[in-house]
Amino acid sequence: MQITFDDPPGVWLPAGRYxxxxxxxxxxxxxxxxxxxxxxxxxxxxxxxxxxTAQAHAVMRSLSTVLAAHGGTLADVVNIRSFLTDLGRLAEYGAVRRGYLGDDLPTSTTVEVGRLFVPGALLEVEVVAAIPH
Known part of the structure; x- marks a missing residue:
């Protein structure tokens, strides 16, 4: 087993140590x-x-960019975790998310959080994807 860490071009570089x-x-x-x-x-x-809606599109584009750098797409996602600052806006996020994910829906967790590390950010999304060599 080999583990590689990466910060591919095309997305914001992490401000922290990750x-x-x-x-x-x-x-x-x-x-x-x-x-x-x-x-x-x-x-x-x-x-x-x-x-x-605009933030959800931006997040999905960032996820797509990171996945593409390793030969993956959003169709390869097997787990998605979403953190929203207001679950009352879940329908807005869900409408965008549906447009990006394939027919085989990944496992999912969505929670409401008090705030995110970027002031004004309404959501944060992380994924796990399985890709063939």
């Missing part, structure tokens, strides 16, 4: 553990203040 993705090569494939993504651009600026 990587955007951990790739665990196992057998004929790999598991990708993607750190939580929030709606920030490459310079760290918040996308879509108080706009759940």
């Amino acid at each position: 990587s955007q993705v951990a790739r665990v090569d196992v057998g004929t494939g790999a598991l990708l553990f993607v750190s939580g993504q929030v709606a920030v651009d490459e310079s760290g600026e918040l996308v879509g203040p108080d706009d759940m």
Whole structure:
């Protein structure tokens, strides 16, 4: 088994001491553990203040970018964990999420949190994906 940590280009570099993705090569494939993504651009600026739809699209694009750097797509996601600052806005997030995920729906956890590390961020999403070599 080989484990590789990576911060692929095209997404905001973490402000803390962590990587955007951990790739665990196992057998004929790999598991990708993607750190939580929030709606920030490459310079760290918040996308879509108080706009759940815009933020959800930005988060899904960031997840897609990280996965693509390792040969994966959102269709490879087997687990998704979503952290929202207001579950009253779950329908807005869910509408965007449905448009990005394939027909085989991953396992899922969604929770409400008091706040996120980026002021104004409405959601953070992390995923695990299984990809073939």
